[in-house]
Amino acid sequence: MRILLTGSNGQLGLALKEEFKKLGNVFEVISTDYDTLDITNLEQVEEKLTHEQVEVVINCAAHTAVDKCEEDIENAYKINAIGARNLAVVCEKLGAKLVQVSTDYVFSGEFNNVMVEDIAYEDVLSERIERAKLSRPWREDDGVAPQSIYGTSKLMGEELVRSLCHKYFIVRTAWLYGEGNNFVRTMLKLAETNTELSIVGDQFGNPTYAKDLAIAIVNLIQTEYYGTYHGTCEGTCSWYDFAKKIFEIKEIEIKLNKVTSEQFVRPAKRPFYSSLDNFMLKLNGLNTFRTWEEALEDYLDSEDR
Numbered sequence: 001m002r003i004l005l006t007g008s009n010g011q012l013g014l015a016l017k018e019e020f021k022k023l024g025n026v027f028e029v030i031s032t033d034y035d036t037l038d039i040t041n042l043e044q045v046e047e048k049l050t051h052e053q054v055e056v057v058i059n060c061a062a063h064t065a066v067d068k069c070e071e072d073i074e075n076a077y078k079i080n081a082i083g084a085r086n087l088a089v090v091c092e093k094l095g096a097k098l099v100q101v102s103t104d105y106v107f108s109g110e111f112n113n114v115m116v117e118d119i120a121y122e123d124v125l126s127e128r129i130e131r132a133k134l135s136r137p138w139r140e141d142d143g144v145a146p147q148s149i150y151g152t153s154k155l156m157g158e159e160l161v162r163s164l165c166h167k168y169f170i171v172r173t174a175w176l177y178g179e180g181n182n183f184v185r186t187m188l189k190l191a192e193t194n195t196e197l198s199i200v201g202d203q204f205g206n207p208t209y210a211k212d213l214a215i216a217i218v219n220l221i222q223t224e225y226y227g228t229y230h231g232t233c234e235g236t237c238s239w240y241d242f243a244k245k246i247f248e249i250k251e252i253e254i255k256l257n258k259v260t261s262e263q264f265v266r267p268a269k270r271p272f273y274s275s276l277d278n279f280m281l282k283l284n285g286l287n288t289f290r291t292w293e294e295a296l297e298d299y300l301d302s303e304d305r
């Protein structure tokens with residue numbers, strides 16, 4: 001099977017290269033990144049994919065700097081939407097399969113439940129924590145309503161892929177960490193110079209190890225189960241819970257303060273609740289994801305080696 005990776009030096013791209021390496025000769029992998037294949041250039045995409053006679057394209061290229069996207073709007077849409085379109089058009093011509101990686105930010109980020117009016121909450125943080133517990137993780141067929149440029153541009157990418165090629169797997173993931181700059185590394189770095197940290201406690205999602213996502217994608221491309229999937233580690237937590245677990249595993253003593261989104265304003269609006277249910281993977285018997293805690297232990301262990 002001839003597979004082409006775009007954005008292959010990013011977190012997911014590196015994890016996929018590692019997985020394919022373990023699997024040996026079954027897959028011939030052509031790794032590209034911005035310098036060898038700019039996905040926003042249709043001619044380049046057509047030339048490369050045709051020349052390489054690819055059977056599968058895994059699009060790991062994206063504009064992932066969520067806050068920067070708010071001002072770098074043109075580039076966000078060019079990379080996240082037009083880039084996906086270019087790959088879809090050429091994959092359709094070649095009869096190749098396309099994996100388009102997408103995001104939990106396509107959802108509104110509101111809590112997925114009805115407000116329980118008669119419970120008196122101590123404060124807004126306690127109320128949001130309670131509402132998260134009562135929420136149902138988003139399934140693939142739930143309505144989308146992105147709240148940021150990153151989210152809208154990724155959604156446009158999804159829609160273009162759906163309308164322009166047949167053999168697609170759209171895989172929405174979230175809170176990704178692997179080789180590269182990520183939340184885990186940021187926390188550990190901050191702990192070197194701080195004895196106390198304030199972490200957002202009212203945004204909930206699924207921390208996902210890039211290795212686990214890579215395994216799920218490798219399984220999917222060997223099927224003809226086309227469609228839209230959620231692919232995240234199992235379980236929901238807040239950024240505060242995530243940080244707490246990182247320091248627990250690493251046995252680092254540090255004081256953590258739980259703060260609200262209002263106390264940690266950023267240029268792009270963040271979802272309160274974007275936990276995903278891997279419903280379609282489960283239906284197809286392909287949900288290989290571990291709990292986020294197990295995956296995190298594995299990741300931290302691999303970082304120590």
Ligand SMILES: NC(=O)c1ccc[n+]([C@@H]2O[C@H](COP(=O)([O-])OP(=O)(O)OC[C@H]3O[C@@H](n4cnc5c(N)ncnc54)[C@H](OP(=O)(O)O)[C@@H]3O)[C@@H](O)[C@H]2O)c1
Pocket residue numbers: 006007008009010011012013033034035037038039040059060061062063064079083101102103104154172173174175176177180
């Ligand atoms: N990271 C997360 O928390 C997260 C959450 C949900 C979904 N996702 C999705 O998961 C996928 C993988 O994310 P990631 O964290 O692995 O991303 P990443 O580490 O930011 O890697 C993205 C890669 O794409 C490359 N790239 C940018 N513009 C390109 C272009 N025009 N042509 C070709 N390559 C280009 C980047 O190269 P340069 O570095 O040279 O720009 C980089 O190597 C993306 O679709 C992302 O939207 C990520």
